[in-house]
Amino acid sequence: MQTVPRRSLSAIALAIPLLLLSPPGAEATDSHLPGPDPSDPFALPADLGERFDAVLSEFDSDDAPGVVAAVVQGGRIAFQGAWGMANLSHRIPLTPETRINIGSTAKQFTAFAVALLAEEGRLSLDDDVRIHLPEVPDLGTPVTLRHLLTHTSGYREFINALAIGGWRIEDSDFVGREEALRVVQRQPELQNAPGAEWNYNNTGYLLLGMVVERVTGEPFPAWMEANVFAPLGMDDTVIREDPRQVVPGAAYGYRPLPEGGFRHGQDVGAAVGAGSVYTTLADMARWMENLSTGRHGGRTVLEAMTTPTVLTSGRTTTYGLGIEMDREGGLRRIHHPGGDIAHYSHFAWFPELEAGIIVVSNHGGFSSTIPAHLTRAAFGEAMAPESADAPAETMASGEPDGAGPSGPDAASAGTAGAATGGAEGSGAGPPPSPDRLVGRYALEAQPGFILTVREEGERLVAHGPGQPPFPLDPAGGSRFAIPALGAELTFHLEDGEAPAPRLVLHQGGDHVAHRLDDAPLALQDFVASYRSAEVENTLHVEVDEGALVVRQRRRDPVRLHHVDGDTFGGAFPLLQVTFHRDGEGRVTHLEASNVRARGIRFRRLDP
Structure with a gap:
């Protein structure tokens, strides 16, 4: 095993994440977990350490938080390293053994616990949540544990609801479990019929943590330690039940300040079940090995977790129970990202390589694009060209960062299984007059997101709310490429010289947007x-x-x-x-x- 000594970091000026992180939803692929195939192991690059250093070169000072990362192969850590600081006040560096908050990456632990209890016959995934939590209101249609696990319940996400209520969770407003539960209890009706829509939701996993307590009669942290972590030897994994709880050997989380420097970022309260797990690279490697072998829990539990969710419309998503199955660089990927106010994590296992990558940061501005570069550094020789990867940034992300336009959650608007429109317009011939294209367009699926197309100098640019302008490159006829995002726009043009009444944004699907009438309003x-x-x-x-x-x-x-x-x-x-x-x-x-x-x-x- 290679171990890289501590490196450090220069500040990354990105938006502060507010929500526990959600993965971007997409169409599902075959998700069944293969067994390990050690007969043909993938050879990691001999210069892997140098490659990681090159990607993480910004993390190179002793006065900023940083990142730890590991490459796992065949159930063992083949490479690990630490860059930056765990504690700025006392100048304590990060090490591969440092405990760090992994945010929503922890949802797979909660899902595993519920699936394990179902396998033992102590509950059913199709139980109405009110069987176990009668204090949850009856909103007319039963919401099951499966709905909570798959983000299809229709409940409001408590962090976002409280933000509309004036709470400043990103500024360390404390939210206890009781206050989060009251969000559900005050909700007058479901946002969608259960099972009809995938919409990432921390509320569901908060409730699932409570269900585990009711079924087992034990506090969630204690039961998880004895029944999930200990059997796998995850002895350094701790559930932080209260943001004020002391976690020995843990890194502080930090938020970058606009004027430079950092301040402490308190963990999100009421996140037990949805997050609040501090762990190490070695423990996450043990968990990754169990995803391959099923040594604890068995294959039935893992199959349940990695079976894609099918909505009531018949559409299949990439999300299972607490984990997502998709492709990166042409390879099948089992993964989940995570983030909160001052942390970021990335956990991805590639069954075809019997290998994976773990990245955890205590820097609240850590860029979600970095893990993709590290993955390429480790597994690039086995992956398809980068053009086959999904873009790291999404122009149409409707809930940026959980709270801001460019952080780890920027591509996580909860679009799994969403219906898409068809492409329109011509892909041949010269581009039409800019006068027919400039204007404001509202996404059909999310009218509050306005895509503005305008002229800047001698070229067209496009941007969403709070985003910089992205240049549009002619791609034939009324089709334009957005190279910076790996996306395209196609304008629908009718006869004559009338302005385009709509366009289609091709990015993770086809998203129709309609031109807005800018007539004066009263x-x-x-x-x-x-x-x-x-x-x-x-x-x-x-x-x-x-x-x-x-x-x-x-x-x-x-x-x-x-x-x-x-x-x-x-x-x-x-x-x-x-x-x-x-x-x-x-x-x-x-x-x-x-x-x-x-x-x-x-x-x-x-x-």
Whole structure:
């Protein structure tokens, strides 16, 4: 085994992640786990250490947090290294043995626990959650444990809902389990029919942790230690039940500051079941080996975890129970990313190579593109060309970063199994006049996301809310490439010289967007204060310099842009605001949404 000594890091100026991380959903491929094939092991590069150093060269000082990484082959660590600092106050470096928070990568442990209890006959994955948690409200349609495990329940995601309520979780607002449970208890109706839609949801895994406690009669951390971690020899894995709990040998998490430097980032509260696991590279390697062998739990449990979810529409997603199955570089991949306020993790196993990679960082601005470069450094010789990989950044990510436009969660808008539109327009001939293409286009599946196409100098550029402009390269006729994102746009053009009424964004599917009418609005119709009993918050809508602005206690103002009718787009946590009128045309209430928490109603307060 190769071990690289500590390296360090220069600050990465990216947005701060708020949510426990979700994987990007996509169409499913065959997921059945093969057994190990040690007869033909993949040969790792002899210069693997140098390759990792090259990718992680920014992590090269003694005054910034960093990253630990390992390559696992045949169930053993073949290479590991540490770069950067575990504790800036006391100048303690990271080592491969440092415990670090892995965020949502821990969901597979909770899923394994529930599947194990099902295999033992102590519960059924198709149990109504209210059998075990009667305090959860009856919202008209049973929500099962399987719905919770597969992110198809229809419950609001508690972190996003609380953000609409004015909570600043990214600034270490403490959220206990009781407060998170109240989000479910105050929800008036399900956001979608159970099983009909995949929408990444930490609430489900919070509830699953509680189910394990009710079924076993033991605290979740204690039961997990005795029944999941100890049988695998994962002796350095700890569930941090409270963000204030001391974890010996753990790295602090840090958030980069805009002006330079760092500050402590407190773990997300109420994340037990959804995250809150501190572990080491060696323990995660032991877990990766179990995914291959099924030594603990057996093949039946692992098959259940790695069977793709089928929605009620018949569409199959790439998500199983707490883990995702897809392809990277042409290779089958079993994986899950993770992140919270000040940590990032990446766990990926490639069954065809009987090898995998583990990356964990205590830097809140760690770029989610780095693991792909490390994976290429380790396994590139066995992978297809990079063009076969899914793009690391997604223009149409509707819930950026969990809270911001460019961090680890940027490509995780919860689109698994979503229906897509067909490509339109011509791929041949010269490009049409820019006048027919420039404008604002709202995604059909997410109207609050506005794609702006404009001229910049002598070329066209496109960007989403809060994004930099991406140059468009003509690709024939009305089709344009976006090289920076590995995406394309196709404009639908009708007869004559009329502007394009819609376009299709080709990125992880075909996403139809319709041109917006920018006719003047009577903005004063919307000016008022609005109160939500569900999230116990008041929004004040004002007009400022010709646009609507939403102000509320404790969060920054959100400037709205018109989408269509009485619907406006904004910024997290108010990605979409839709006003509603009575029969006389008077605005009576609004609904606030941010993809994972949708349709939260605010009633207009009379002057």
